Amino acid sequence: MIIYVMRKLLFLILFSGCIGQSFAQLSAPKKYYTDSICFDGAPKRLSNKYPLSDQKNMGKWKMNKKFSDEFKGNKLDPKKWQDYCRTWKGRQPTYFDGRNVTVDHGELTFKINQHEKDQLPEGYTHSSGYIRSHTQFKYGYFEAKIKAMDAPWVTCFWMTKGTATWGTEIDICENAPGVAGNEHDLNSNIHVFKSPEDQGNVKKHFYRSKKYYVPFDLKKDYHVWGCEWNQDVIRWYLDGVLFREAENTHWHQPLHIILNNESNKWFGCLPDDNRLNGQYKVEYVRVWQSKLVESDIIQ
Secondary structure (H helix, E strand, O other), rough: OOOHHHHHHHHHHHHHHHHHHHHHHHHHOOOOOEEOOOOOOOOOOOOOOEEEEHOOOOOOOOOOOOOEEEEOOOOOOOOEEOOOOOOOOOOOOOEEOHEEEEEEEEOEEEEOOOOOOOOOOOOOOOOOOEEEEEEEEEEEEEEEEOOOOOOOOOEEEEEEEEEOOOOOOOOOOEEEEOOOOOOOEEEEEEEEEOOOOHHHOOOOOEEEEEEEEEOOOOOOOOEEEEEEEOOOOOOOEEEEEEEEEEEOOOOOEEEEEEEEEEHHHOOOOOOOOOOOOOOOOEEEEEEEOOOOOOOOOEE
């Protein structure tokens, strides 16, 4: 009898534990990762002349120093970058203000709320930073060494161009590890908003997004984001490790390079007045062209 009671109690304890675990799992929706990324074989930097992922230069890359930037001065190079956007004020409620962008100690830094006492436009409560290359690039290899923000704003390094008939985008880094639960999320996306007849005749926006799991907190250290883009394929790299490859079906438009920090409710990134000291830092932005790929540069 005693043994029976003990078994009964043990069953109830285990059963209630399983029920509790089940409800706990149901209460928090699972994230759908395409894959987890292993960095055991990550390459070591032997030379700054070549992309981190191709240190033997099998791709015949030549750095375009004119359009790369090591941020060695004490201000943003106006010949390479503009710190405003004529057509986009920023994703509400965060407004792009050039005063949030600084260059010092060999780094480009994006901050929050450096607009002093100036009143922001209607619909905006906070300000962040944005820079865009004057030059447009069609194909090449693009790399930046980045320390993501430890604050609820998205850290962005991407390429885009929009006209009346043609608009495409390649997101190289679009991550928000400063938001609890996103520390290990590596996001990747490409967009086509519209295109002319000879480029697919796209009338309705579509995108191809993927999410990957990385075994470390993305905001804890500097990481190298890279993108190889040619007429056939787009490849994404983190710290020299290939984590995604996509067929290039529509991305044949010359694009600007953009870096910014922004709000985005889809990433859980809405302003937090208790976390205004977070900074997004960039050691360099480098651009390569290859002898193996015909590319265009529009100044």
